[in-house]
Amino acid sequence: MPAFARAPEAPRHPDNAIEIEGLTKVYRPSAGQGAKTALEDVSLTIPRGGFFALLGPNGAGKSTLINIMAGLVLKTTGTVRIWGHDIDREDRQARCAIGIVPQELNLDPFFTPRELLEVQAGMYGVPKRERRTLEILDAVGLADKADAYARTLSGGMRRRLLVAKAMVHTPPILVLDEPTAGVDIELRQQLWSYVKDLNARGTTILLTTHYLEEAETLCDRTAIIHRGTVAACDTTRNLLGRLDCKTLIVTVDGGPLSDPLPAPLAALEAMVRGPDQVEVRYKPSETTVGAVLDAFRAADLDIRDLVTEETDLEDIFLQLTRDGVGATAAA
Template sequence: MSTRSQPSQSAPELALEIKGLEKVYGKAGGSRQKHALKGIDLAVPRGSIFALLGPNGAGKSTMINILAGMVNKTAGTAKVWGIDIDEDPRQARAAIGIVPQELNIDAFFSPRELLDLQAGLYGVPKAERRTQEILDLVELGDKADAYTRSLSGGMRRRLLVAKAMVHNPPILVLDEPTAGVDIELRRKLWDNVRELNRRGVTILLTTHYLEEAEELCDRIAIINHGEVIACDTKENLMQRIDVKSVTVTVAETLPEDSDKLPQPLQPFSVSITGQNQLTFTFRKSDGPIARILGALAAANFHIQDISTDESDLEDIFLALTSNDPETDRFHAA
């Protein structure tokens, strides 16, 4: 398995650099105007796997389509691999490969024919085409000459990735790459993405499977109503909701009301969640586990089982994109 290739001296530090990007649909001043992007600022480091998350209609696809040259922006600037999309649109488009959500594959071509055709559209000379190498990379080498209509859904997804790689772009955009794919095939796609990243490709991923972003990505941005509302490393984002719970199963029968629990447990935020279960909720930064265990011992409870539950990316996503006032659980890092 190959290792990550070393970037050339001219390679930019940022694979994507977006400043003040706006897109307004509809006539100026019209009643049906839609402000899809509202001054987006985004920086995607070279060599990263970067997640762009957001609810439906948040503006993710509009931003991607602007980068791909399929939608004209209203204002702002965008650079793809250091190339301004207005000053040199052709080179900017050549630096990016787009893997769409839709399975737009001609059923009567083989994977080899599709990749050769795609390479021809990008002007890649025959001597420089890497058709078999790319098919092997996405584990479709043995299906190179089969009709694509005979491929499974997961194989077609991988074929879309292969099509986006024919011109050797340094940036690959994956738009919902595992939509409708079962767990086993999703894992295989994840392995393909990691291998591409090891080879030096910068990955921009949009997904509604938040565990996918949590598993794969090192940086995450969340967009909502056309604005970036969070952008940070995965580790920093995961620390933004400072809530944790511990559920303890005890041998003793508990009272029906938590107010009647023994005095050593009264200082804690604790609820009775089962006949023999107590759930303690607290701030992770307070770290009171030892005190909780000490209080249970002081109350003469005998622990039979203990489990913990921490906030995950889904909690953070919901806290940031929800209109629920309870989002004050969110604490900026």
């Protein structure tokens, strides 16, 4: 098994991989711009071994949060503990516990993947005999490119090289900041299979992505950041269950349907969707599917087919990040 896919050897096993309490970041005024509050009283807990999604519209504060964890941006107030290490008091240990795959493909074009990983391992003080450069490159499918200049690698290869670089010191936490932006579907799936494998072997994953589907299928917990605050933080399943709205598309026999619809359906605010199709939106907290179907019977309509449209993370995201909504944190 390659070192890359091995469960990380952490000195301790805290319950939570990351603990953030009351984190605020105010950027100082500069170049005619006033002070900017990028994060305001953010509290988040990321359990050890989890696969955690951090979602938010552009400018929500995700990069600021990640850069504070990486030691690249200084926080204004609050505490951040990474693998139990406070970033103020144990910054070296905190930094060693985390590997960050940045958004930008910022690789030195004149280095080869082998050289890049060796330099990175040196920076983290990994002794030469403990380095597993080729094993890691193999795990990300780049062993045959070990000695090619980084500038000759495709975008997807560079992205995988960044993942490899973040893993040279075998951190127990891997943070991926928009890792699949601009990566084609095949490589994206390849990347996810590595990352899922890492997670299955114990690495905690924190992912920011614009692809809500990725968060929905990969992540067990999701936090939504909006204007520097936590708008929601819950298991992805609970978040999906939170939107109190379901849609039924019902096809009936013997159309075309009358418009307006018969009274029992009009009472449900059902809408005609086609010559023989009706759409009914209802709140599961107030109405049951049975009551909806009863309305069709009461209207003397025979149901031929019935489809439910499920709520997805995008619906939740849009609801929480719409202006004026979402400030009610459930973190």
